[in-house]
Amino acid sequence: MNRRAAASAEMIPDEIRADVATLWRYHDMHHGLRPCDVGIGLGSHDLGVAVIATRLFHKGLFPRIVFTGANAPTTVETFPRGEAVHYREHAVEHGVPAESILVEPRATNTAQNLEYSRQLLAEQRISVRSVLIMSRPYQQRRAYATCRQIWPEVDVVCASNPLGLDDYVSSIGDHRRVVDMLVGDTQRIDVYADRGFAIPQEMPDEVRAAFGRLVAAGYTSRLV
Secondary structure, three states, X not given: OOHHHHHHHHOOOHHHHHXXXXXXXXXXXXXXXXXXOEEEEEOOOOOHHHHHHHHHHHOOOOOOEEEEOOOOOOOOOOOOOOHHXXXXXXXXXXXXXXXXXXXXXXXXXXXXXXXXXXXXXHHOOOOOOEEEEEOOHHHHHHHHHHHHHHOOOOEEEEEOOOOOHHHHHHHHOOHHHHHHHHHHHHHHHHHHHHOOOOOOOOOOHHHHHHHHHHHXXXXXXXXX
């Protein structure tokens, strides 16, 4: 890809920018950060999860990190040894003690991320009353709703690497990939609640309208 084509891939087209921004804002839970018993980094194609987990560990927001995630078609090339394994390597390279990290290498979806992390912590006899879940920016709301469904006894705080929309798209290098994922995660808020995987979340009319226009524009590869 030449420089001009690469720059084009990173830019959100003007005709969809407002709708993309609407979904982006919706998925941000705007939680205030506070100390928790454990941090959980959800596997994905986004190394920013490991970046924010490392940063918040050094700020003292949790004494232990669980990185969770196997591979998916969208991550196997980037993280061939598994998402959680690569996240751990990044954290250790940036000063997190290896003994402060647990790796859960089997999960392939958000529910498994949380369920398997809970099982791993229980096996390690680690008491957990609060969790700080770190994910892609547009996965926050779904991660929160899923955790409240399958792990209701814990207090949940959500966080992501604090990049603005354009900076995030530039970090990924492909606006279509980001928009497809945003659209897919928006659909999953309703679908997964209907299937019992997550608690219901209110979705404002403007979010539904933006979602519909983006689907009509062809951003559908991540729909279920």
